[in-house]
Amino acid sequence: MEKEAKLSFESDLTALLPRLRRFARSLTHDAADADDLTQVAVERALVARASFAAGTRMDSWMYRIMRNAWIDTSRARTRAAQTFVAEEAGAAIGDDGDRAMEARAELDRVGRAMATLPDEQREAVALVLVEGLAYKEAAAVLDIPMGTLTSRLVRGRAALMERLGKAA
Template sequence: MDAAFGDALIRLLPNLRRYALSLCRRPELADDLVQITVERAITHHAARDPAQRLEAWLFRILRNAFIDTTRRQRTEGTGVDVTDHPEILSTDDAPLIEARLMLAATRSAMTRLSPEQEEILTLVCIEGLSYAEAAQVLDVPKGTVMSRLSRARLALAALLGIN
């Protein structure tokens, strides 16, 4: 990364934050979006078309990050801080032990999958990448990611005896 790019990026931080706030209306999420944008911009600055305005390129990255975050939040559900609600903490160890055993069995079963299936499950289910992001990482079409993931989930379920 050259110094001019870094200086321009720093100059545009207030603009990025304003745009992020206009999208999400939450300061803490806006800060996260700006951070994601800067990380992606630094990572991919060599691929940027120099004919395109830096500001437009950064805004597009920020908007895509917002869309990704929104999609991810929709599938995550509502987060609850257990320290705010101690009554929801279980005193029964059986569910915890069962969850640990299932996690250990899942880890073991994943090692018995093909490398392709283990990789797609890791990217989407563990790392939380969207199908589009996984497709970009693997350099395959999004449909290929979806079909590989479906086959990997079925294979994992079969190995775990969950059919």
């Protein structure tokens, strides 16, 4: 039975990797840093697998681990050493599908707008609007009261809409 639980844990964690990477990208603003953060979070989860309560939501547990890992990473870096570089133009050379190019351009525009939000608002928007977590779950991941989450989400959504409106 223990071997089945171990395999289930690992397969559930593997299935969650694309969502974890997307959340990591919203935290880090950089693909390479997002990959590193995802790896750190997965390593921490594997080490702490005994603390995962079977039957609970693994995604919420992993988002909390990832957020805490990001906080640890951010504290270790100095503000002066942080750089945010836009993705290179032409990342999709050879794809001449107009819809795909327009979708990538719009996604890049939204990503740049999200990157300008304060961390607290960006985390709330990423968890609720991008990842689809319920307010209660997102508040638990961020370790804040529901009212605080709602406030951050309202301000973040309004700021994001304002930035996207100005960019149009």
